Every structure is written in C-alpha cells, then in structure tokens.
Amino acid sequence: MKTALITGISGQDGSYLTELLLAKGYVVHGIVRRSSMIGNTSRLDAVYQDPHDSGRRLFLHHGDVTDAGLLVNLIRDIRPDEVYNLAAQSHVRVSFDLPDYTANVTALGAIRLLEAVRASGIDTRIYQASTSEMFGTAAPPQHETTVFHPRSPYGVSKLFAHWATVNYRESYGMFAVNGIAFNHESPRRGETFVTRKITRAVARIAAGLEKRVYLGNLDAVRDWGYAPEYAEAMWLMLQHGEPVDYVIATGRAATVRDFADAAFSHAGLDWRDHVEHDDRYERPAEVPELVGDPAKIEREIGWKARVYWDELARIMVDADRNALRSGT
Numbered sequence: 537m538k539t540a541l542i543t544g545i546s547g548q549d550g551s552y553l554t555e556l557l558l559a560k561g562y563v564v565h566g567i568v569r570r571s572s573m574i575g576n577t578s579r580l581d582a583v584y585q586d587p588h589d590s591g592r593r594l595f596l597h598h599g600d601v602t603d604a605g606l607l608v609n610l611i612r613d614i615r616p617d618e619v620y621n622l623a624a625q626s627h628v629r630v631s632f633d634l635p636d637y638t639a640n641v642t643a644l645g646a647i648r649l650l651e652a653v654r655a656s657g658i659d660t661r662i663y664q665a666s667t668s669e670m671f672g673t674a675a676p677p678q679h680e681t682t683v684f685h686p687r688s689p690y691g692v693s694k695l696f697a698h699w700a701t702v703n704y705r706e707s708y709g710m711f712a713v714n715g716i717a718f719n720h721e722s723p724r725r726g727e728t729f730v731t732r733k734i735t736r737a738v739a740r741i742a743a744g745l746e747k748r749v750y751l752g753n754l755d756a757v758r759d760w761g762y763a764p765e766y767a768e769a770m771w772l773m774l775q776h777g778e779p780v781d782y783v784i785a786t787g788r789a790a791t792v793r794d795f796a797d798a799a800f801s802h803a804g805l806d807w808r809d810h811v812e813h814d815d816r817y818e819r820p821a822e823v824p825e826l827v828g829d830p831a832k833i834e835r836e837i838g839w840k841a842r843v844y845w846d847e848l849a850r851i852m853v854d855a856d857r858n859a860l861r862s863g864t
C-alpha cells in the first residue's frame with residue numbers, strides 16, 4: 537500500500553487527487569491550514585473518514601507550507617512514497633495585492649518542501665504544481681521548451697518553485713517533476729476564479745436572485761480543462777519511469793467572452809444582458825493568450841484531455857444550478 541502526502545489537499549485539485557489516490561488504495565495524508573471555522577475542508581466531505589475509524593486511510597494534519605519544521609517532521613513521520621505540492625496562494629489577481637505573502641507560500645513553500653524531503657533522506661517522488669502563468673506573454677501554443685515570461689507575483693513565484701524543482705532533481709538526483717498545468721476548472725473551483733464566478737452568476741440570474749455579474753478582461757484567451765483529469769495527469773507523472781516535466785493542457789482555447797456565452801446560453805440566457813465590466817478585475821499586467829501544446833504528455837504518458845471548455849462550462853452551470861436548487 538503506497539502512502540502520499542498532499543499539500544493543498546483542501547483545494548480544488550487536492551480534493552480530486554485525494555479521491556483518485558484513495559480509490560487506488562493509497563494511504564493519503566494532507567496538510568490543512570488551521571481555521572477558526574471547520575468549513576475549509578468541505579471539498580473533502582465525500583471522502584472524510586472519522587479519526588476514530590479503524591482502517592481509515594485519510595489523515596489530515598494541521599500545518600502550513602510556511603512552517604519548515606512542520607514539513608520536516610511530517611515527512612520524517614509519514615515517510616511518503618509520493619508528495620504532491622499543490623499548496624499555493626493561487627489567485628493571480630490577488631497576488632498583485634499580496635506579493636510578499638504569495639512569494640512566501642507559493643515560491644518558498646516549494647523549496648521548503650523539497651529541502652524537507654532531501655533532509656529526511658527518504659526515497660520520495662515529488663510533484664510540483666507549476667502553471668501556464670509562467671509563460672505570460674510568450675506566443676502560443678506554449679510547450680515545455682517555450683521561454684518563460686511571467687507577468688504576476690504569482691507567475692514569478694511559481695517560476696521560482698519550478699526551477700527549484702528542476703534544481704533539486706539535477707543536484708540531488710531526486711524524482712521531482714513539474715506539471716505545467718494550464719487552467720483547469722470544475723464545480724469545485726474557487727468562487728472568485730472567472731469561470732466559477734460566471735457559472736455561479738448564471739445559476740443565480742436564472743433563478744431570479746441576481747441580474748448581473750462584473751468581470752474584467754473578456755478578451756483573455758485560456759485553455760480550460762477539467763480538473764479531475766488533471767489529477768490523473770499528476771498521478772501518472774509520478775508513476776513514469778523517468779522524472780520529466782510536462783505541459784498539461786487540452787490544446788483548445790477560448791476567450792472569457794466565449795466561456796460566458798456558452799455558460800449563459802446553456803441556461804437560455806444572453807450573456808450581453810448580464811455581464812458588465814469592472815476595472816477592479818483587470819490585472820496590472822495582462823496575460824493575453826495561453827494555449828498549451830499537450831503533445832509530449834500525450835505521446836510519452838498517454839494522458840489526453842477528454843473534456844473541453846464548452847462542455848466544461850455546461851458541467852459547471854448544471855452543478856451550480858443543482859446546488860442552488862438543493863440549497864447546498
């Protein structure tokens with residue numbers, strides 16, 4: 537039975553990865569931030585196991601990737617076969633307001649974790665959640681050898697973490713890999729990310745609870761995939777024979793306007809009647825077009841996206857409308 541440690545287990549990807557690993561028979565440990573409310577693990581509700589259950593395989597530990605001592609102790613105690621570093625201040629727009637904090641969590645958090653694994657001296661495979669935001673203004677389609685040009689404190693922080701992962705692999709021979717994931721969404725996406733903001737608004741407008749939603753740049757082009765499939769890619773990368781970095785993407789893209797159109801149309805609404813612009817959601821430096829080239833991961837690992845952005849919009853609208861109806 538394999539053991540995995542997931543930082544960011546309470547996030548969108550962490551919750552899908554936990555379900556995947558538990559289904560594969562893993563023992564899963566996750567780091568959750570202490571909160572004054574218990575709601576910050578709600579994405580894990582479906583797989584939560586009571587601490588008193590004998591035979592449970594999911595263990596949650598209070599912690600934070602800003603606490604190096606905690607990471608060392610946890611890794612020494614758990615001795616995981618696989619570590620997935622998904623913890624991050626992951627919101628690009630917010631990273632302009634919290635640059636120092638974003639760097640501490642998203643950049644330094646990764647090197648703390650790498651160093652904790654190295655110091656523990658155990659044979660562990662590490663997945664680092666890199667991002668298409670590291671490409672910034674690089675011309676699409678972006679692939680593994682495209683030159684990085686990040687355009688936000690988030691992108692810069694992730695690039696540090698990316699190169700730290702490469703450096704630990706090259707310096708110490710560690711099996712440490714970067715999944716350069718393009719945007720991936722789901723009904724569990726955080727409510728302030730643009731896709732989920734749109735699909736929640738569609739549900740509330742269709743129910744007569746709201747009239748409009750305020751968005752920033754409608755021209756931004758993104759390659760949106762379906763988050764559960766990206767959790768599969770993460771796992772597959774750690775089962776591979778060699779430690780290799782891969783772009784994880786669908787290869788198809790649309791504008792925010794296209795996504796809004798698909799989402800509103802699915803509920804029988806016209807986005808032009810309900811979407812308004814608000815400068816507050818513009819970034820100081822925009823990333824115009826992110827479209828991934830997934831040829832390498834398709835060829836070498838056999839992973840391929842199955843859900844594309846328009847179906848994704850419909851999945852998310854249906855989920856938000858059902859949640860509203862059932863009051864969940």
Ligand SMILES: NC(=O)c1ccc[n+]([C@@H]2O[C@H](COP(=O)([O-])OP(=O)(O)OC[C@H]3O[C@@H](n4cnc5c(N)ncnc54)[C@H](OP(=O)(O)O)[C@@H]3O)[C@@H](O)[C@H]2O)c1
Pocket residue numbers: 543544545546547548549550567568569576599600601602621622623624625626627641665666667668716717718719720721726
């Ligand atoms: N989704 C995407 O499109 C995408 C694309 C490329 C890369 N990524 C990266 O992939 C990872 C997973 O993405 P996601 O969409 O699942 O993000 P998410 O929903 O925002 O989840 C982030 C997770 O990190 C945790 N976290 C934040 N600060 C922390 C800290 N100081 N110590 C420990 N944990 C902390 C959060 O805990 P709380 O629940 O307490 O906030 C949450 O569990 C992130 O690193 C993200 O940057 C995501």
